[in-house]
Amino acid sequence: MTDAVAYVEQFRKFAASGGGGDDAPEWVRAMRSSALERFTQLGFPTTKNEDWHFTSVAPIAERQFVPLTAPSGDVRRTDLEPFLFAATERWPLAVFVNGRFAPELSHLEHLPAGVRVLPLARAWDEAPELARRIGTVARHDAQTFTALNAAFLHDGAVIHVAADRVAEHPIHLVFVTDRHAANGVSYPRNLVVAGANARATVIESYVGLGDASYFTNAVTEVVVDRGATLAHYKLQRESQNAYHVGTIETTQERDSHYVSFSLATGAALSRTNIGTVLGGEGCGATLNGLYMLDGAQHGDHQTRIEHAQPNTFSRELYKGVLDGESHGVFNGKVYVRPIAQKTDGKQTNNTLLLSERAQIDTKPQLEIFADDVKCTHGATVGRLDEVSLFYMKSRGIGADEARKLLTYAFAADVLETIENDLVRNGLEAMTLARFV
Amino acid sequence: MEVQDRHSANTNVMLEIHGLHAKVGDKEILKGIDLTVNAGEVHAVMGPNGSGKSTLAQVLAGNPAYEVTAGSVTYEGRDLLEMQPEERAQAGIFLAFQYPVEIPGVSNAYFFRAAYNEIRKARGEEEVDPLEFAGIMEQKLEVVEMDPAMLSRSVNAGFSGGEKKRNEILQMAVLEPKLAILDETDSGLDIDALRIVADGVNKLKRPDRATIVVTHYQRLLNYIVPDVVHVLANGRIVKSGGKELALELEEKGYDWITGGAPAGATA
Numbered sequence: 001m002t003d004a005v006a007y008v009e010q011f012r013k014f015a016a017s018g019g020g021g022d023d024a025p026e027w028v029r030a031m032r033s034s035a036l037e038r039f040t041q042l043g044f045p046t047t048k049n050e051d052w053h054f055t056s057v058a059p060i061a062e063r064q065f066v067p068l069t070a071p072s073g074d075v076r077r078t079d080l081e082p083f084l085f086a087a088t089e090r091w092p093l094a095v096f097v098n099g100r101f102a103p104e105l106s107h108l109e110h111l112p113a114g115v116r117v118l119p120l121a122r123a124w125d126e127a128p129e130l131a132r133r134i135g136t137v138a139r140h141d142a143q144t145f146t147a148l149n150a151a152f153l154h155d156g157a158v159i160h161v162a163a164d165r166v167a168e169h170p171i172h173l174v175f176v177t178d179r180h181a182a183n184g185v186s187y188p189r190n191l192v193v194a195g196a197n198a199r200a201t202v203i204e205s206y207v208g209l210g211d212a213s214y215f216t217n218a219v220t221e222v223v224v225d226r227g228a229t230l231a232h233y234k235l236q237r238e239s240q241n242a243y244h245v246g247t248i249e250t251t252q253e254r255d256s257h258y259v260s261f262s263l264a265t266g267a268a269l270s271r272t273n274i275g276t277v278l279g280g281e282g283c284g285a286t287l288n289g290l291y292m293l294d295g296a297q298h299g300d301h302q303t304r305i306e307h308a309q310p311n312t313f314s315r316e317l318y319k320g321v322l323d324g325e326s327h328g329v330f331n332g333k334v335y336v337r338p339i340a341q342k343t344d345g346k347q348t349n350n351t352l353l354l355s356e357r358a359q360i361d362t363k364p365q366l367e368i369f370a371d372d373v374k375c376t377h378g379a380t381v382g383r384l385d386e387v388s389l390f391y392m393k394s395r396g397i398g399a400d401e402a403r404k405l406l407t408y409a410f411a412a413d414v415l416e417t418i419e420n421d422l423v424r425n426g427l428e429a430m431t432l433a434r435f436v
Numbered sequence: 437m438e439v440q441d442r443h444s445a446n447t448n449v450m451l452e453i454h455g456l457h458a459k460v461g462d463k464e465i466l467k468g469i470d471l472t473v474n475a476g477e478v479h480a481v482m483g484p485n486g487s488g489k490s491t492l493a494q495v496l497a498g499n500p501a502y503e504v505t506a507g508s509v510t511y512e513g514r515d516l517l518e519m520q521p522e523e524r525a526q527a528g529i530f531l532a533f534q535y536p537v538e539i540p541g542v543s544n545a546y547f548f549r550a551a552y553n554e555i556r557k558a559r560g561e562e563e564v565d566p567l568e569f570a571g572i573m574e575q576k577l578e579v580v581e582m583d584p585a586m587l588s589r590s591v592n593a594g595f596s597g598g599e600k601k602r603n604e605i606l607q608m609a610v611l612e613p614k615l616a617i618l619d620e621t622d623s624g625l626d627i628d629a630l631r632i633v634a635d636g637v638n639k640l641k642r643p644d645r646a647t648i649v650v651t652h653y654q655r656l657l658n659y660i661v662p663d664v665v666h667v668l669a670n671g672r673i674v675k676s677g678g679k680e681l682a683l684e685l686e687e688k689g690y691d692w693i694t695g696g697a698p699a700g701a702t703a
Contacts, residue, residue: 386501391537394497395551395607396525396558405550409541409590416541 004043006064011036011151014067024154025124027132035140035150042144054329054361055271055300060243065185065215067152071097072180075209077105080174083207083237085426091169092117094157097176099186101155114165115200116158120189123158130160134191137221138249143273145245149187149219156189156218159202163195163225170201170231170420175218177239179210190220194228194256201231201420206246208239208266215243222250224258226280231259231419234274235427238266240295247273254280254309261418262289262318263427264299265434275304278312278340288417289318292434293326293358300329305347307340307373314344319414320351321407321435322358329361334375336368343370347377352384352410404435411435448475450615450646451496451516456507457671458495465491467671468507473615476643480657480682481650483668484690489650490534492668493619496648497531498524511615525551526558528614532604532621539591544603547591548573548610555611576609580636597624605636616640617648622656634659654686669694 015032024032044061045052075097084093094117095105101119108117116127124131140147157173175188192202206216216238224230238244244267252258264270276285291299305314320328330349351360364377384406392402411431418424449472456469465488473479483489495502496509498521509516516524539547545566552572553563564572577584580602592600601621608616621633637647637660649660657665657679665681666673667690675681675693685693 388537388539390497390499390501390521391533391539392547392551393521394499394525394531394533395547395611396522396554397550398522398554399520401550401554402522405542405547406539409539412541 004040004061007148008036008040010065010067014152024121025128028124028153031135031140032151032153035147038140039144039147039151042147045144051302051331054327054331055269055298057269057271059269060215060245063183063215065183068098068177068181068184068186068214069100071100071102072178074180075102075105075176075178079209080105080176080207083174083205084172085422087170087172087422092171093174094119094172095174095176096155096157096188097178098181098184099155099175099188112165112167114162115167115171116160117171118158120156120158120191121154127158127160130158130191130193133193133223134189134221137223137251138219138247143247145217145271146219146247149189149217149247152187153189154187156191158190159192159200161194161198161200161228164197165195166198167200170203170423172203172205174205174207175216177208177212177214177216177242179212181214182212183214185215185217188216188218190218192220192230192232193223194225194230196225196253197227198225199229201233203233203235203423205235205237206244206266207237208242211239211241213241213243213268214239216246218246220246220248222248222258224250224252224256226253227255228253229257229259231261233261233263233418233423234272235263236266236270236272237263238270240266240268240297242267244270245273246271248275250274250276252276252278252280252283252285255282256280257284257286259286259419260288262287262301264289264291264301265293267297267299269298271300271302273302275306277306277308278314279308281309281311283309283312285314286417287314287316287318288414290411290414291318291320291328292411292431293320293328294323295326296324297326298329299326300331302331304333304335305345307334307336307343307345310339310341310343312340312343314346316347317414317417318349319411320349320360321354321411322351322360323354325355325357327359327361330379331363331365332377333365333367334377336366336370336373336375338369340370341372343373343375345373345375345377349379350410351379351381352407353381354384354407407435408432449473450475450512452510454508456492456495456509457505458491458502459505460491460502464505465502465671466495469671469673471666471673473646473648475646477663478641478647478649478660480662480665481648481668482652482654482665482682482685484694485652487668488671489652489668490619493531493617493648493650496524496617497521497529522554525611526555530608530611530613530616532601532608532616532618534619534621534623536592536600536604538593538595540593542591543588544591545573545587548587548607551607552610572610576606579609579639580606581632582606598626598629601625601633602629605633609636609640612640614645615648616645617650619650620652621649622651622653630656631659654682657682667693
């Protein structure tokens with residue numbers, strides 16, 4: 001257990017100021033207190049903890065990050081343009097600066113019927129029955145960073161898509177940390193509920209505007225009700241000096257489909273946890289992701305797919321491109337409960353190493369307790385294929401260009417799975433610009 | 437050799453190979469190749485499996501997996517062996533691969549245009565934009581009877597054997613090389629595909645261009661008529677002749693020339 005004293009001290013100030021100035025209802029205050037208590041019991045994980053074996057959070061534990069309370073006020077719409085996929089105003093957009101809802105940068109006026117998008121700090125007054133679901137999917141009893149987030153939770157997005165409704169355009173949540181946020185920490189807390197047979201796409205973007213060293217500790221809880229389809233993209237493009245821990249916990253009902261994509265290109269140290277419980281027959285989950293790291297960046301993905309009922313399927317493809325002295329981690333668990341017969345699972349992790357000093361720790365894991373299942377997993381680590389390089393050169397394409405193009409191609413393969421055209425094209429262009 | 441003598445009178449030499457030795461790993465495969473190709477000519481290089489045909493093609497294209505240990509190759513007066521693979525391509529050499537490489541994630545459209553522009557740049561010509569290039573591709577697609585939809589697919593990924601070979605010929609048609617080398621382009625092709633491939637090659641024929649057709653079988657040579665046929669065995673050219681030599685090989689096999697020596701053995 002690592003020292004968590006600084007965070008406890010920050011909590012006293014946070015609580016004394018009434019949760020950073022909000023008027024949270026009693027149940028929120030109670031949750032914060034109990035989460036803090038749990039956080040102090042759990043402490044920060046060390047590398048002796050199996051789930052944190054390859055990622056040391058000492059830089060987070062030892063730093064004195066101060067909770068960010070207010071945006072500096074100098075974030076402009078044009079600052080956000082690079083992250084908005086040239087989307088029209090038809091895309092509902094909720095922007096949070098330093099963890100607080102920024103109405104002047106958001107536009108939520110075109111919400112289709114049956115779709116609600118609210119900042120959490122308003123939701124507990126305006127939609128208490130919905131806000132009350134906070135903490136029910138991502139419980140704070142086991143995970144340090146989830147407990148820490150719950151202790152400081154004060155804002156984020158609450159999204160509800162009513163039964164049988166289709167949200168035609170993606171709902172984009174942008175969590176931006178501004179240029180003056182050095183040594184600050186924000187704790188976004190989100191809830192997404194897709195009602196029965198609803199269909200929606202939710203994007204969470206985490207971006208930094210400067211090169212400040214700050215910490216983002218975000219938690220998103222997701223409920224995908226019967227027959228609903230939810231596409232959920234988490235795009236982490238924090239400042240190169242930032243720390244980021246992002247957790248998504250999802251629960252799925254019968255015949256639902258959850259499609260997750262996680263991009264990690266930013267932060268000095270990032271950890272993304274994505275877990276889903278396939279809790280009804282006929283459920284499917286697709287978990288894809290891409291990590292592209294350079295310099296001394298460290299990026300860790302932990303995924304957990306729990307097949308809890310019969311006749312469910314999961315598909316997982318994570319790819320990584322590591323350059324410089326970067327360090328990637330992929331730890332993917334597929335867990336099949338005894339009752340979950342006829343589970344169909346496939347998990348793949350491929351990493352491309354561009355330099356001698358880049359490093360990947362990959363650990364695909366199957367834990368199967370049912371006997372009639374079809375599950376495969378595999379991981380590859382490689383370098384650029386010499387035969388492909390020669391093929392491109394033999395067509396007149398120079399060595400550098402060929403290398404870049406093949407690197408792009410490696411990454412583009414998983415980006416192609418993104419269904420939304422603007423998001424896919426935007427991320428492909430970003431990847432192309434990075435390598436070509 | 438009579439063929440070499442015939443060519444020595446011709447001043448329009450494009451490619452001149454002297455005493456070429458090459459190995460892959462510790463295995464010597466080419467053991468002294470001499471070959472002269474003049475502009476305007478079609479040469480067929482035939483031979484049994486393991487004779488070094490494909491190695492010769494790969495060495496000419498600059499595959500780094502093969503090490504040249506002796507000999508020289510002069511292409512248009514330049515030392516070809518000093519040139520990088522991309523420089524060779526930019527100078528007009530094109531190899532149609534026996535096993536075209538799949539590149540998932542790079543669309544054919546992007547790949548073709550990148551290659552086309554690199555070669556134009558090398559020639560000191562303007563690059564073309566995607567729209568202009570689409571027009572060029574449209575014409576070339578007709579030559580090889582390929583569906584334009586293939587342009588949005590990844591390079592060779594998931595293509596059938598025949599589609600891959602046609603894609604090679606399409607690249608050749610677009611890049612318009614001076615020296616095209618076809619490495620067993622006919623293997624695995626049905627008769628229709630064979631005709632399409634041959635048409636593509638023949639349409640490219642000009643007095644200032646040349647073609648080397650590497651093949652195991654004679655049938656492609658019904659469509660692409662060679663001026664000279666060479667038989668390669670154990671890393672050397674053991675016989676050269678006119679197009680009738682190919683027919684003779686088809687009828688009698690290779691043993692009568694190679695002396696029944698197994699492929700790869702020292703003659």
